[in-house]
Amino acid sequence: MTLPATVAVDVGGTKIRAGSVIDGELAHVRSVPTPAIAGARAVLDTIAEVAAAVIAETSGSRGAESGGRSSAGSGGLAGGGDGSGSDFVWRIGIGAAGVIDPVTGTVVSATDSLPGWTGTDLVAELTARTGLPVRVVNDVHAHALGEAAVGASNDTRSSLLVAAGTGIGSGFITDGHLLTGRNSAAGHIGHVPVAAAAGLDCPCGGTGHVEAIASGPAILATYRRLVRGSADPDLVQSERAAQGQTHESAPATPSDSPTPTPASANAPVPTNTRELAAAASAGEELALRAFDIGARALGSALGGIVNVLSPEVVVIGGGLAEMDDAWWGPLHEAFTAELIPAASGAPLVKAELGQDAALIGAAGLWNDEPGQKH
Numbered sequence: 001m002t003l004p005a006t007v008a009v010d011v012g013g014t015k016i017r018a019g020s021v022i023d024g025e026l027a028h029v030r031s032v033p034t035p036a037i038a039g040a041r042a043v044l045d046t047i048a049e050v051a052a053a054v055i056a057e058t059s060g061s062r063g064a065e066s067g068g069r070s071s072a073g074s075g076g077l078a079g080g081g082d083g084s085g086s087d088f089v090w091r092i093g094i095g096a097a098g099v100i101d102p103v104t105g106t107v108v109s110a111t112d113s114l115p116g117w118t119g120t121d122l123v124a125e126l127t128a129r130t131g132l133p134v135r136v137v138n139d140v141h142a143h144a145l146g147e148a149a150v151g152a153s154n155d156t157r158s159s160l161l162v163a164a165g166t167g168i169g170s171g172f173i174t175d176g177h178l179l180t181g182r183n184s185a186a187g188h189i190g191h192v193p194v195a196a197a198a199g200l201d202c203p204c205g206g207t208g209h210v211e212a213i214a215s216g217p218a219i220l221a222t223y224r225r226l227v228r229g230s231a232d233p234d235l236v237q238s239e240r241a242a243q244g245q246t247h248e249s250a251p252a253t254p255s256d257s258p259t260p261t262p263a264s265a266n267a268p269v270p271t272n273t274r275e276l277a278a279a280a281s282a283g284e285e286l287a288l289r290a291f292d293i294g295a296r297a298l299g300s301a302l303g304g305i306v307n308v309l310s311p312e313v314v315v316i317g318g319g320l321a322e323m324d325d326a327w328w329g330p331l332h333e334a335f336t337a338e339l340i341p342a343a344s345g346a347p348l349v350k351a352e353l354g355q356d357a358a359l360i361g362a363a364g365l366w367n368d369e370p371g372q373k374h
């Protein structure tokens with residue numbers, strides 16, 4: 001007897017997570033660092049190794065349970081069909097960083113976090129390495145599919161998943177279909193212009209986009225400006241107006257930003273978003289203000305998007321979604337204020353599946369009707 005089984009893989013710029021999904025159950029999850037600096041070939045090799053490890057562990061545990069033989073022990077990853085009692089027919093589903101064409105399985109474009117990633121034919125390269133069929137989408141798109149399958153947007157016909165963390169991305173699903181758009185570029189919600197980001201450089205190369213004021217690194221940059229400006233009432237005033245019209249780069253560089261001093265001389269200086277979140281939770285005024293500015297900008301942008309798309313639910317995931325009311329409060333307020341009457345009451349909720357969403361969504365690529373994605 002054979003059973004369909006999927007190795008689900010989430011390929012990010014810093015780590016690769018993978019697990020097995022059988023009958024909708026995610027198990028045997030493992031995580032390894034992404035050898036990004038070593039280039040695309042090393043990343044592909046690592047994905048294949050992790051997939052093999054997941055298959056071996058899953059098959060081993062099933063074999064122990066049932067006493068049956070596993071396909072992973074038969075030489076190649078493909079296994080199965082050898083008449084020796086193989087349990088699983090394996091395939092691979094991937095959510096990968098970068099703009100991904102799910103039809104060709106190719107990386108259309110990627111940022112510097114994965115050098116050489118652009119142009120990589122993920123399906124061909126990984127099928128060659130594993131002997132298994134492969135389907136792939138963008139990682140945030142996989143996240144959206146996962147939440148829609150069994151998470152916060154389960155049982156809705158349309159949903160918008162927003163991943164807010166180091167960057168800000170999204171996936172829009174309607175009637176079970178992921179909107180990928182021209183050049184597979186749909187979902188770049190971090191690059192909607194908002195007034196609060198006017199003049200701030202965005203990682204995409206443009207200026208004034210919401211990611212430039214609302215991402216984790218952007219909020220940290222705002223905090224640094226606020227700390228620097230605490231001795232400069234004019235600068236603070238401009239931040240309070242949330243205009244950001246100082247024409248500085250969003251991520252302050254060491255050369256132009258002396259180490260900021262915290263409001264309380266005894267408190268440690270936050271050097272990353274996590275520490276800044278802790279400072280905000282502890283009530284530090286400038287930390288709270290930096291999160292407030294970022295959250296309001298994102299809430300405003302999302303309200304505008306909801307006026308266009310009218311999804312049944314907006315689901316927020318990513319690191320910033322783990323914040324408390326210091327972030328969620330102003331996010332909700334600005335979101336609600338932006339909605340037209342016809343869109344009023346649109347729900348904005350927290351994602352439910354955490355990091356597993358992308359794995360579940362990637363595995364779900366194999367649940368689609370044949371021919372939609374290859």
Ligand SMILES: [Zn+2]
Pocket residue numbers: 190191202203204205206207209211
């Ligand atoms: Zn941008």
